[in-house]
Amino acid sequence: MKIAVDAMGGDYAPVETVKGAVEASRELGLEIILVGDETRIKEELSQHDTGNNTVSVIHAPEVIEMGEAPAAALRKKKNSSVAVAARLVKEGAAEAMVSAGNTGAAMGAALLGLGRIKGIHRPAIASVLPTVKGRSLFLDVGANAECDPQNLLQFAVMGDIYSKKILGVPAPRIGLLNIGEEETKGNPLYMEAYKLLKESELNFIGNVEGRDITGGAADVIVCDGFVGNVVLKFGEGLAKDLLSMLKEEFKKNVFVKIGAALVFSQAKGLRKKIDYTESGGAPLLGVNGVAVISHGSSQARAIKNAIRVAGECVEMNVVNCIKESILENPNGDDDSANG
C-alpha cells in the first residue's frame, strides 16, 4: 500500500515528516512516497537508515506556507507538495495522502483533487479525543464554519462508520453536542439535526453537553465546524495550561517539587492518553479518497501515527463504506454534484 506524504507540510517539515515517514515504513511495512523539494528530502533521508524500507520521493517545487490563505495559495501553487500529494491519490499512484501543513490548504487540496463522495454535501474533519473511558470521535472540527442540519446528519453517518471500522466500536453511540439534554434545547440548527438523527437508523443517544465530552458520554459526537474547532482548540490550550499551572504550583515547595518530579516522570500513561500525537491526525471524511490531516506542530511520532491511520482507512475501506451508507440513507441522495 502506498501513502503519499506531504514532506513539506508542518512546523517541523521536512525534518520530522521525513523521520516519521521512515519510521512508518519500517514499523508498519507501508510504502511511502515523500512529496516535496527533492533535494531537501534526500538530504533528510540520508540521515536515516532506510535499509529495505520502501520510501520514494516525488518532486514538488512549491510549498504552501502555514499562514497563507488556502484558496488563493492552491490556485497559485498548482505544484505545491500538498496539491501533488492529492494528485497522486487521484491518479491512483498512491492510496492515501497525509499532510501536517496548512489545514485549509490540505483540506482544499483533498477536496479539489479527490472530489466529494456522491451524496455527501460537506466533508468533515474528525478528531479522536481521549476520554476517561477511552476515546471518542468528534466532528466536524473545522472544515465547515457554517452547517445545515443535513450536514450534521451526514457527519454522524460518516462518524459512525469511522468509529466502527477504525476505532473498533461495534455499535457507536452517536451524540449531538448541545447546551442541554432535552430535545428542545439549542438553536434551530441543532433542534432540526436532533430530529433527523432521531429518525435515522443510527444508534442516536440524544444530546451531549460540553461537560460530558471527556467523560466519554458518546462514541461519536457531532457538531458544526465552528463549535468543534473552538472546543478542540480550547481543550488543547486548557490541558496544556492546566498542567503547566500544576507544575508551577509544585515548584513552590522543595519537597513537593521532588514529589512532583516523581509523579510526572511516572505519568507516562496519562501523557500518552492525552497526547494528540498518539491519535495521529484527523481524517477528512467525505472526500472520495483517504486524506489524513495532521497537527501543524507534528513531530515524527505524530506523522508516523497519521500514516498508520491513513493505512488503516485504506485497509478498512472506509471510503467505500461511507459511499454505501450514504446511498442507503434517504436523506443523502439529493445531491449528485461532486468536487
Place this chain on the structure above:
Amino acid sequence: MKIAVDAMGGDYAPVETVKGAVEASRELGLEIILVGDETRIKEELSQHDTGNNTVSVIHAPEVIEMGEAPAAALRKKKNSSVAVAARLVKEGAAEAMVSAGNTGAAMGAALLGLGRIKGIHRPAIASVLPTVKGRSLFLDVGANAECDPQNLLQFAVMGDIYSKKILGVPAPRIGLLNIGEEETKGNPLYMEAYKLLKESELNFIGNVEGRDITGGAADVIVCDGFVGNVVLKFGEGLAKDLLSMLKEEFKKNVFVKIGAALVFSQAKGLRKKIDYTESGGAPLLGVNGVAVISHGSSQARAIKNAIRVAGECVEMNVVNCIKESILENPNGDDDSANG
C-alpha cells in the same frame, strides 16, 4: 444594601444557600433577604449564629425544580422563590438578586421581573474564567442559543463595563472567539461581528482562538451563547476529568502515590484558581437590575461569593454604566422595547 437570595435554588438548597447567606452577611456586611419556604429557612437559620447579622426571610410557597422547563414553570409558579426574589428587586425592596437554581428560570425571572435595559436586545450571562495570567470575562455562556452580530457587539459593550468596574481592568482587551485569527475567518455571524467590533470604540484586539482562552489572550471574550455554553461546560468537564485521570495514574505506584498526596495537598493555590466557587456566580448583564446566577452545585462558599459579586455590581453601579454606554453606542439605540 439588601440582596435577595433565592434560598430554595440549587442542588444543596436551602442548607448551603442559608449558610452562604449567613456568611455573606457576617463577612461582607450585607443585608440578606432569604426568599423561600419560611419554615425550612428558619430551621436552617437556627443552625447558625446570626448574632448581629441582618438576615431576614420572605416567604415564597413554590419552588422551580432544576429539571423543569423554565418558561412553563415561571408561568405556573408565580410565587416561586426565584420569581419572588426578582419581584423584590423590581419593587425596590432589594437591590440585587442571587439564584443558584434552574438557570433558565433564574434568567427568565430576572428578565420578566426587571426587564431589559433600554437599547439592549439580548441580555447575556457572563462567566469569569481563570487564566494563566489571571482571569477573563467570557460571554455569552448560555442565555442566547442564537445571536446576531449586533448581539455580539452589545455583549462586548457590557463585558467591557463589567471588566472595568468589577474586575478592575482599566482598558479591557476585547476578543472575539473565532476559528482563526484573520478577519475573514468564521461564519457570517462572526465575520459581521468582527466588523462591528472593529468600528466600535472598544479596545478590540481581534479574533481569539479556542486555544488562547486559558492563556489570557483577552480580558473579555465574546461569543454566542451556544458556543459559550459548550466551551464553559467542556472546560469544567475537562479540568475535572484531567485531574482525576492524573490522580488515577498516580495510584499505580506506591512511591508516586505518596509524592502525589504531598503534591495535591499543597496545590491549594491552583485549586483555588480553577475553582468556580471562587468566581462566585455569573452576572446576567443587560437586565434592568442586578441578577447573579450561581452554579447549580453551589455550596455555601459559592453562594457567599455570588452575593459578594451582586453587592459589587450594585456598588459600582454596573447597570447604569451599561445604560449610559448603550446610549452612546450608535448601534444600540434602535430598539426601545423593554421586558
